Amino acid sequence: MFQLNYDSEIEALKRENLLRIVRDRDCPVERTIITGGSRLLNFSSNDYLGLASNAGLIEAAKKALDSFGHGAGASRLLSGGSSIHALLEEKTTSFKGTEKAVLFNSGYAANTGAIPALADGRFAIFSDELNHASIVDGCRLSPAKKCIYKHNDLNHLEPLLSKSRSAYKLVITESVFSMDGDIADIYNLVVLCDKYGAALYIDDAHATGVLGNGRGSVAHFNVVQTNNIIQMGTYSKALGSVGGFAAASASVVDYLFNTARTLMYSTALPASAAAASVAAIDYIGAHPEALTRLRENIMACRRMLIAKGFPVTLDETPVIPIVFSSAKEVLHISQCLIENGIYAPAVRPPTVKTPRIRISISAAHKKEDIERLVNTLSESV
Ligand SMILES: Cc1ncc(COP(=O)(O)O)c(C=O)c1O
Structure with a gap:
């Protein structure tokens, strides 16, 4: 048998x-x-930043446990969210300088939810060869054409963009690469994306709380946040908590609320986790x-x-x-x-x-x- x-x-x-x-x-x-x-x-x-065991984050989580209980009980789109989830989205929006933000249960869920939701069959995706597994998996779930460009090599990316016949283009990069610790050339990626009419999806997992006074790579490179930039990130690294997010234009975020499967079909984060993330963003501003x-x-x-x-x-x-x-x-x-x-x-x-x-x-x-x-x-x- x-x-x-x-x-x-x-x-x-x-x-x-x-x-x-x-x-x-x-x-x-x-x-x-x-x-x-x-x-x-x-x-x-x-x-x-040593925030995973920070007393302020623990206190914020405990308070939320007392007020909202432990389990979220349902997906965010049903009754899983709370006023703390909404507050965290507001804080994330102003932290990242975007119009709106949406929470996911993890950075992994953000990438595997947002990438296939945004990059439908009309798109070509251009992804750095060293991008994180969660980006790779997000790309696998998308019906878009995929082009892999050499690590941080804009001279390799440019001809791929110029030759692409796809109506919509999405360039995806980590800002601080998780295993190499080098920094993507976000400034010139923005210039290149503008030139070829592409959107830029930045995984700021290891830049959030680290670069740009903690605000991440867009602030670090002093680039202007436009409707064509999506700042994905996670609360699980420098912010010492758990959960992921995508911060972008209102149009992108509203669309994600309606289409990102890892958000729609998964129970929301506990309010206590969201409360700890709120405390982490406040901590960075104050310290x-x-x-x-x-x-x-x-x-x-x-x-x-x-x-x-x-x-x-x-x-x-x-x-x-x-x-x-x-x-x-x-x-x-x-x-x-x-x-x-x-x-x-x-x-x-x-x-x-x-x-x-x-x-x-x-x-x-x-x-x-x-x-x-x-x-x-x-x-x-
Ligand atoms: C670049 C990058 N993106 C996304 C993730 C996933 O984030 P999370 O741990 O919150 O699921 C990680 C975590 O290892 C990461 O390094």
């Missing part, structure tokens, strides 16, 4: 050093975390020093790594990849770090093409944490 069994596939992953293990925590996401019974310095979270601390930590880490001979750039982003030639090597380095009380995860194919240690810097780190990371890394290679 047929037995569903993946043991040989799992064995193959093990042999190739590609088997994933889950490393659950026994504590909040903080500067240090307890996992596998050990307390480790945490260089693995996207909690760039510019947190962003300064983050920037100082980023630059300190990058400079120390360069001084030890690591091929690292001086991008002002908290994602710092140290690339190695094999999955075996990267697993070994990550294990050495753990044995020395540091957690910086090994990221391997298929998440990335080239195995790497992915360092995430936070405003919560102290200078000695970063020194310890860099010295241990340097001794481990």
Whole structure:
């Protein structure tokens, strides 16, 4: 009789050093975390401002739990929303400088909902080759023609745009690339999109709360928000909460409310999650020093790594990849770090093409944490 069994596939992953293990925590996401019974310095979270365990966010979530209960009970389009969901959309709208914003349950749901809703069969999508899996999956769900352009290479993108016969064009890029930490050339992408009558969809997951005084890449590059720019983002990284959003013109957002399947056919976020996100946006406005601390930590880490001979750039982003030639090597380095009380995860194919240690810097780190990371890394290679 047929037995569903993946043991040989799992064995193959093990042999190739590609088997994933889950490393659950026994504590909040903080500067240090307890996992596998050990307390480790945490260089693995996207909690760039240290807000995931911020007392103000926790208090806001608790208040919302008391007022609105835990479960949302239904999709946003039925009765799943609350006045806090609406408030978060308003805050996100002014934070991002758009006409409107719509919440999703996650950044993943935002990309897999918004991209196929917007890019119908009349469209061609132009997507950076290193775009996140959620963008790739969003593109797969769209009937549009797809063109993949070389990473951040506008000279490759331009002829693809100029040759396209599609009536509607949508260029999609991350602003801060999640595994490489480099920054897309948003300014020139906007110029190029204008030239060829294309819309630009920016995944600001790792720029929100980091670049442009926390407002993201559009503010960072000082480009004018037009009806042709969609700023997607997530509350789950620097904002220390959970949920995704698309901020854009009223026309785009109203259309998404009516067509994005991950919004229409999924239970809304709990009001407590939305309340924590509201508190996070307020926190960023009131605490510019947190962003300064983050920037100082980023630059300190990058400079120390360069001084030890690591091929690292001086991008002002908290994602710092140290690339190695094999999955075996990267697993070994990550294990050495753990044995020395540091957690910086090994990221391997298929998440990335080239195995790497992915360092995430936070405003919560102290200078000695970063020194310890860099010295241990340097001794481990
Ligand atoms: C670039 C990018 N987009 C979208 C997402 C998905 O966001 P979320 O974790 O909120 O689902 C991620 C998360 O890993 C990401 O890195």
